[in-house]
Amino acid sequence: MSNTSTGKTRLKTSAMIASIAAEGQATRSAPFGHALTALAAERPDIIGMTADLGKYTDLHIFAKAYPERYYQMGMAEQLLMGAAAGFAKEGAVPFVTTYAVFATRRAYDFMHQTIAEDDLDVKIVCALPGLTTGYGPSHQAAEDLALMRAMPNMTVIDPCDAIDIEQMVPAIAAHKGPVYARLLRGNVPVVLDEYGYTFELGKAKLLRDGNDVLIISSGIMTMRALEVATALEADRVDVAVLHVPTIKPLDVETIAREARKSGRLVVVAENHTTIGGLGEAVAGVLLRAGISVPFQQVALPDAFLDAGALPTLHDRYGISTAVMRDNIRRWVG
Structure with missing residues (x-):
C-alpha cells in the first residue's frame, strides 16, 4: 500500500489474515x-456442515464437489452441533467447520451434551485457533485446547502444517468418536516433508534430536521450534524438537522418554494460553513420572489479547521465532 505523504511503499498486514507462511515459504x-x-x-457417509463459514474454513471445496452432502446451517453454531449429532446418530460422519471461538465458547454445551456424552462420530474442525487472527478477543481462541481437553470422550488435535492436515483428515475419519481439530486454512505452509513425518493419531514424533534443549511443541509452534533450532546452531545450542499433534490422548510414553534424557532444558511451545494447554499437560506428565528437569513455557499470556497485525502480536506475546530464540538462548545461559 502506498504511503501518500512520503511517496514510499509501506507493507501493511490485515488483522484478519490467518496464514502464517513466511515470505517465500512453500x-x-x-x-x-x-x-x-x-x-x-471413498466414504459416502461423510457430510460437510458449517455455520456460514464454508468459504473461510475451506469447506467450499467439498461443497462444490458434493452439494447434496453439504449443509449450510447459518450463523447458529448451537444448531450446527445439534444437527451434526442427529446426522451421526443416523450413521453419517459429519465434518463440522466454524471458527474455534464460536465452537468452543458459543456452542460448548451443545458439543458436551449432544455429541461428546453419546460419544458420537462428529469431527469438529475449527479455523483461527489461538493467535492466528488479529481481530481481538472476539475471534482469538486462546483457550480452546483447555476447554476441549476437559470434555470427556473428545480427541483433540493441533496440526502443524499442510502435511499434518492432509494426513489428519483420513485418520480422524477412521477414528470412532468425537474429534476437535484446529485448522490452518488458505495457503498453509509445508514444513514436515523434510523430516520423513507421518501423522499418527495419539503419537508424538521426534523431528530432530539435540543435546541442550528439548522443545515439545504443537501446531504452528512446531514450525517456529524448527526455525529456532536452526537459528541456535550458530550459538552452538543443540535443540531437539518433539512435535505433539495430538493433545488428547497425549503420548505420555514418548514425552516421558525424551524428557528423561539428562542435561536438557525442556521447553513447551504452544499457540495457546499458559493455562490448560499442552504446557500444563506436559508438566503433569513429568510430575507424575517423577522426572525433574529445568522447564519453561512459550505460550500466550492469561489475558485478553490485543488486536492488530499478526507479526506484531506474535512478537508482543512471545511466540514469534525471534523472541522464542532469544528467550531460549537466555534460559540456557
Whole structure:
C-alpha cells in the first residue's frame, strides 16, 4: 500500500489474515478442503456442515464437489452441533467447520451434551485457533485446547502444517468418536516433508534430536521450534524438537522418554494460553513420572489479547521465532 505523504511503499498486514507462511515459504492451498473432498469419494457417509463459514474454513471445496452432502446451517453454531449429532446418530460422519471461538465458547454445551456424552462420530474442525487472527478477543481462541481437553470422550488435535492436515483428515475419519481439530486454512505452509513425518493419531514424533534443549511443541509452534533450532546452531545450542499433534490422548510414553534424557532444558511451545494447554499437560506428565528437569513455557499470556497485525502480536506475546530464540538462548545461559 502506498504511503501518500512520503511517496514510499509501506507493507501493511490485515488483522484478519490467518496464514502464517513466511515470505517465500512453500505452501499448499486449502489442504483440509482438498483432503476431505478426496476422502469423501471413498466414504459416502461423510457430510460437510458449517455455520456460514464454508468459504473461510475451506469447506467450499467439498461443497462444490458434493452439494447434496453439504449443509449450510447459518450463523447458529448451537444448531450446527445439534444437527451434526442427529446426522451421526443416523450413521453419517459429519465434518463440522466454524471458527474455534464460536465452537468452543458459543456452542460448548451443545458439543458436551449432544455429541461428546453419546460419544458420537462428529469431527469438529475449527479455523483461527489461538493467535492466528488479529481481530481481538472476539475471534482469538486462546483457550480452546483447555476447554476441549476437559470434555470427556473428545480427541483433540493441533496440526502443524499442510502435511499434518492432509494426513489428519483420513485418520480422524477412521477414528470412532468425537474429534476437535484446529485448522490452518488458505495457503498453509509445508514444513514436515523434510523430516520423513507421518501423522499418527495419539503419537508424538521426534523431528530432530539435540543435546541442550528439548522443545515439545504443537501446531504452528512446531514450525517456529524448527526455525529456532536452526537459528541456535550458530550459538552452538543443540535443540531437539518433539512435535505433539495430538493433545488428547497425549503420548505420555514418548514425552516421558525424551524428557528423561539428562542435561536438557525442556521447553513447551504452544499457540495457546499458559493455562490448560499442552504446557500444563506436559508438566503433569513429568510430575507424575517423577522426572525433574529445568522447564519453561512459550505460550500466550492469561489475558485478553490485543488486536492488530499478526507479526506484531506474535512478537508482543512471545511466540514469534525471534523472541522464542532469544528467550531460549537466555534460559540456557
